[in-house]
Amino acid sequence: MNTMSTAGGSLVAEQFEDIEQQRSAAQLGMWIFLATEVLFFGGLFLGYTVYRSLYPQTFAAASHHTEVILGGTNTGILLFSSTLMALAVRAAELRNRKQLVWLLLGTAFLGIVFMTIKGVEYHKEFLEHLVPGSRFEWHEANRSHAEIFFWLYFAMTGLHAIHVTVGIFVLLTLAALACLGKFTGGNYTSVEVTGLYWHFVDIVWIFLFPLMYLAGHR
Amino acid sequence: METITLSPKLYWKTCGALIALLALTWSISYVNLGFFNLVIALAISISKALLVALFFMHIRRSSRLLHLAATAGVIWLLILFSLTLGDYFTRDFLRPSSSHKVRPEQFHAAP
Numbered sequence: 001m002n003t004m005s006t007a008g009g010s011l012v013a014e015q016f017e018d019i020e021q022q023r024s025a026a027q028l029g030m031w032i033f034l035a036t037e038v039l040f041f042g043g044l045f046l047g048y049t050v051y052r053s054l055y056p057q058t059f060a061a062a063s064h065h066t067e068v069i070l071g072g073t074n075t076g077i078l079l080f081s082s083t084l085m086a087l088a089v090r091a092a093e094l095r096n097r098k099q100l101v102w103l104l105l106g107t108a109f110l111g112i113v114f115m116t117i118k119g120v121e122y123h124k125e126f127l128e129h130l131v132p133g134s135r136f137e138w139h140e141a142n143r144s145h146a147e148i149f150f151w152l153y154f155a156m157t158g159l160h161a162i163h164v165t166v167g168i169f170v171l172l173t174l175a176a177l178a179c180l181g182k183f184t185g186g187n188y189t190s191v192e193v194t195g196l197y198w199h200f201v202d203i204v205w206i207f208l209f210p211l212m213y214l215a216g217h218r
Numbered sequence: 219m220e221t222i223t224l225s226p227k228l229y230w231k232t233c234g235a236l237i238a239l240l241a242l243t244w245s246i247s248y249v250n251l252g253f254f255n256l257v258i259a260l261a262i263s264i265s266k267a268l269l270v271a272l273f274f275m276h277i278r279r280s281s282r283l284l285h286l287a288a289t290a291g292v293i294w295l296l297i298l299f300s301l302t303l304g305d306y307f308t309r310d311f312l313r314p315s316s317s318h319k320v321r322p323e324q325f326h327a328a329p
């Protein structure tokens with residue numbers, strides 16, 4: 001029965017027996033969503049695998065045109081942001097409001113830095129005519145195969161970037177709510193499942209980095 | 219309530235391991251190992267993903283039900299890959315003259 005409540009209202013929604021059941025339902029829901037996300041990205045990874053196996057040399061050549069220093073830095077930034085996110089969940093569990101707010105803001109900030117660097121990369125690639133379409137320019141062999149690489153590059157990093165953007169907005173919302181003490185009263189499920197989402201987005205990039213930036217040796 | 223509180227030290231150690239693996243995959247890409255560049259890069263990526271899942275996503279301490287949901291995503295991904303690649307990589311087997319090198323155009327000819 002629902003006996004836990006705070007000034008801000010009940011901690012446990014009506015349909016749940018207790019807070020533990022509510023928490024495990026939220027976690028299961030997020031993990032099932034992440035399983036669908038694995039398949040969502042999986043289709044693109046599959047397309048990449050098929051085309052890379054068909055055109056290995058062109059994919060290696062095209063990969064050399066990506067900005068490996070910016071991409072590698074971004075990988076480090078996402079790994080670091082995941083660490084802050086894990087610490088944020090810990091702070092929520094320990095009901096440390098101040099630390100939670102700062103860690104959520106820090107995670108969101110690193111997400112914004114990631115998107116800024118990604119934007120710089122896209123801008124460079126746009127100026128170098130690497131965006132597929134009528135303005136695509138390729139001075140090496142197999143233009144259309146290189147175009148397929150860049151189509152996959154923009155589709156996959158773009159879809160990932162959309163996920164990061166969504167994550168940033170969710171993190172900022174959570175930070176605002178955390179500031180009001182919403183998650184330090186015993187129910188931090190939202191912080192926990194957002195953490196799962198953020199770590200998943202990190203894992204996607206962990207695979208994108210070597211496939212996009214390091215295809216073939218440099 | 220099941221507790222997940224771990225010491226911050228563990229998170230920072232995981233972070234250090236992830237950054238070290240990033241440095242490793244990046245530096246190995248400057249050495250020409252042929253096909254093994256890809257094999258090593260993927261092995262490192264899978265290790266990094268496992269570190270994130272085990273320590274940041276707390277898979278280690280989650281219930282069986284969550285293990286099932288997490289594994290289901292990976293298993294369905296493997297089905298997606300094995301059936302599709304099983305098709306693409308074996309099309310040449312059924313052609314009359316299997317001695318010729320398969321031409322990529324043929325992949326797109328099939329409906």
